[in-house]
Amino acid sequence: MSSSLRSTPRRVTLLFAISALSTSAVVASLAAERPFVSPMFGDGMVLQRDEPNTIWGWTDPGAMVRVELADQNATGTATADGRWEVKISPPPAGGPYEMKISGPQTNTLEFPDVLVGDVWLCSGQSNMAWPLSRSTNGETEIRHANHPQIRFYEVPQQPAYAPTWKT
Secondary structure (H helix, E strand, C coil): CCHHHHCHHHHHHHHHHHHHHHHHHHHHHHHHHCCCCCCCCCCCCEEECCCCEEEEEECCCCCEEEEEECCEEEEEECCCCCEEEEEECCCCCEEEEEEEEEECCEEEEEEEEEEEECCCCCCCCHHHHCCHHHCCCHHHHHHHCCCCCCCCCCCCCCCCCCCCCCC
């Protein structure tokens, strides 16, 4: 047998090892670029009452993530692309509650001001961006408003031709 034929399995093994290492490096770099917890979640958020809520983010492939909310705990494992997802049942409507999220990239993230209630998604045209301050009697309404449990989350506009993880 010629020496070039005998070395073929070694070449294949070496190519496979190089390919596996480069794939691991790409997946690891993608996870490093993405936030551990999606920016959609944070202190001051409101979770939907009476329904399981999905919390997600990115970490090292295969890593375990734990989410704690009041007396509820849930765990999830990151997929090959580093995305993790945990479904957790909320406590009764009200709050504030504390949410803790722990995984390999951080000790523990703590969100001490989480409310549970009804979440409303609103969309529309330019009238959705109209500030109350510019409305008739807007300044008076703002001064007299006392609704500390109403929270607003404004999603910045981001045109895209295809879905992105930032959306």
